[in-house]
Amino acid sequence: MKKFLLYIFKIFIVTLLVAVLLDGLYTYVFMQSKNRGKVEAVVNSKEQKYDVVILGSSRANNHFVSQMFVDKGLKTFNYGMSGGHLFEASLMLKLMLERKYEIKNVILEADLNLSNDQESEGVAAKFLPYIHSSEVIKEHFSPEANFKELYYIPFYRYIKFDSKIGFREVYKIAQNEKTNALDNLGFYPLEKHKNGNMKNNIVNLNPLPHNKYYEEIKDICKKNNINFIAVMTPMCENVVGMNYFDKVKKAYPEIHNYENVVIENKYFSSCGHMNDKGARLFTAKIIHDFFPKK
Template sequence: MKRFLIYLVKILFVTIFIAVVLDGLYTAIFMQSKNRGKIEAVINSKAKNYDVVILGSSRANNHFVSQMFEDKGLKTFNYGMSGGHLFEASLMLKLMIERKYEIKNVILEADLNLSNDKESDGVSAKFLPYIHNSEVIKDHFLSQENFNQLYYIPFYRYVKYDSKIGFREIYNITKGESTNALDNQGYYPLAKHKNGNMKNNILNLKPLPHNKYYEEIKSICKANNINFIAVMTPMCENVVGMNYFDKVKKAYPEIHNYENVVIENKYFSSCGHMTDAGAKIFTARILKDFFNK
């Protein structure tokens, strides 16, 4: 029995040792990554200067044409992330401030995601390789239910989120494989698809009266003298429950409502995402209203 217990202790020790080594190795590789996505591009960057930084979900990523801002002489990057929530948008801005970015204007796509203050597992996982290297990331995740497992158990986060930050991603980083996430100053143009979903029902969606991460973004901008512009972006003409945007305006009167600037289905790839043509119409309106010199 004693031998068996000693054997178990040895197995446990070896397992912990391997987990610690792998955790350190994976983290070291992620700390060298700069061309795989927007999160690591910020984390592994030095101070930058921007006239305009765009934050939000795919409805930011696909709706704000960065080059049109650049053509107006405004240094711009679209940090919108497909699938992201305000949890991740707030953390991105915190990381930029931590890295001494100088930002004049933040445009936040704030509409559908005001209905929740949860993290997006698929997107938030991409911050986790750096949780021991950034107090900002650690503090941001501190209130999450699984923080202790993510922070204190070596290699746990890489196993749990293997599809996002596991072996395949490590392999791609070591090979120097890039993605298109950083192309077009972060803007991702969409085409019209014959089978695009042109129906959407947001009837049961309700904005939170006080969205924690929206308020964080607003406070960060105020503290750092950044002009904060929050907008609602367009949806197609088939949407059921468009009074959601009126509810947002009532709860957050400072948010500018642009949901009806583009409504024709021909300008949408899916009901919540405009094509490149629609995005250009929308961006032109934003430039006219906020950056007309």
């Protein structure tokens, strides 16, 4: 019995050592990554100065044409992340400030994601390789139910989120394979697709009366003298339940409602995402309204 227990103990120790070694190796690789995504681009960067930083989900990523701001003399980057929630947008802003970024204006796409204050696991996972090297990331994840496992069990986060930060991603970083996430100053243009979903029903969607991460972003901007611009972005003309945006305006009167600035289906790739032409019309309106003298 003693030999068996000793054998089990040895296996446990070897497994633990391997996990620690793999955790260190994976983390080291991620700490060298700068050209595969927006998270690592910020985490592994030095201080930057921006006139405009854009945050939000794919409805930010696909709707704000960064180059149009630059053409007006405004240094801009679109940090919108497809699939992201306000949980990740808030963390991204915190990371920038941790890296000593100087930001004059934050434009936040705040509409559909006001209906939840949960993390988007697939996007949030991209921050986890840096949970031991960034106090901001550690604190942001600390209220989450699985924080202790993610933080204290070596290699656990890489196994749990293997599809996002596992071996395949580590290999591609090691091979210095780029993605298009950082192209076009973070803006991802969409085309008009014949099979795009041009119907949407948001009747049952309701904004939270107090979205924790929206309020967090707003408070961070106030404390750091950053001009905070929150906007609702357009949806196509076939949406059912457009009074959702009225609900948002009632709960958050400071959010600017631009949902009806572009409505024709020809300007959309899908009902919730404008194509490149629509994005340019929308961006021109935003620049005209908020940066008219630049």
